[in-house]
Amino acid sequence: MIRIGFGNDVHRLERDRRLILAGIVISEEIGAIGHSDADALCHAVTDAVLGAMALGDIGSHFPDSDPKWKGADSFTFLREALRLALEKGFHVSNLDCTINLERPKLRPHIDAIRAKLAEQIGCETDRISVKAKTGEGLDAVGRFEAIRVEAVVLMTSA
Numbered sequence: 001m002i003r004i005g006f007g008n009d010v011h012r013l014e015r016d017r018r019l020i021l022a023g024i025v026i027s028e029e030i031g032a033i034g035h036s037d038a039d040a041l042c043h044a045v046t047d048a049v050l051g052a053m054a055l056g057d058i059g060s061h062f063p064d065s066d067p068k069w070k071g072a073d074s075f076t077f078l079r080e081a082l083r084l085a086l087e088k089g090f091h092v093s094n095l096d097c098t099i100n101l102e103r104p105k106l107r108p109h110i111d112a113i114r115a116k117l118a119e120q121i122g123c124e125t126d127r128i129s130v131k132a133k134t135g136e137g138l139d140a141v142g143r144f145e146a147i148r149v150e151a152v153v154l155m156t157s158a
């Protein structure tokens with residue numbers, strides 16, 4: 001059986017913060033604001049996995065009103081979503097993500113991000129696609145005010 005899931009996430013950017021994507025520090029000058037470590041990529045992928053399983057969303061499992069998740073490593077959320085999927089017999093077949101960020105350029109980090117996601121998901125890196133786009137100077141991404149991530153995942157069961 002196969003199931004598809006979609007997730008997206010937006011975080012506001014602020015100066016003198018750490019920007020973390022898939023647990024990797026991308027910038028120390030401009031970072032995302034959030035209750036956890038504000039890893040928008042992990043959040044979008046977590047929502048995609050939960051979505052594929054029709055298990056609600058990241059906010060229903062890990063509410064940002066809960067002090068327990070303050071500054072949390074967002075892989076905690078993804079690992080829990082994967083555990084819930086595995087309980088139903090599903091694992092990730094492939095994952096495709098697009099990160100919308102005006103700067104810095106993400107190309108030098110893409111392979112490390114893919115490898116980290118693959119390691120956490122427990123699959124080969126060639127099942128994980130991560131793409132990066134700018135906002136062409138338009139909308140909140142283009143004005144360098146926000147980061148947005150979209151993720152689609154295909155889950156399969158034996």
Ligand code: MG
Pocket residue numbers: 009010011034038039040043
């Ligand atoms: Mg988020």
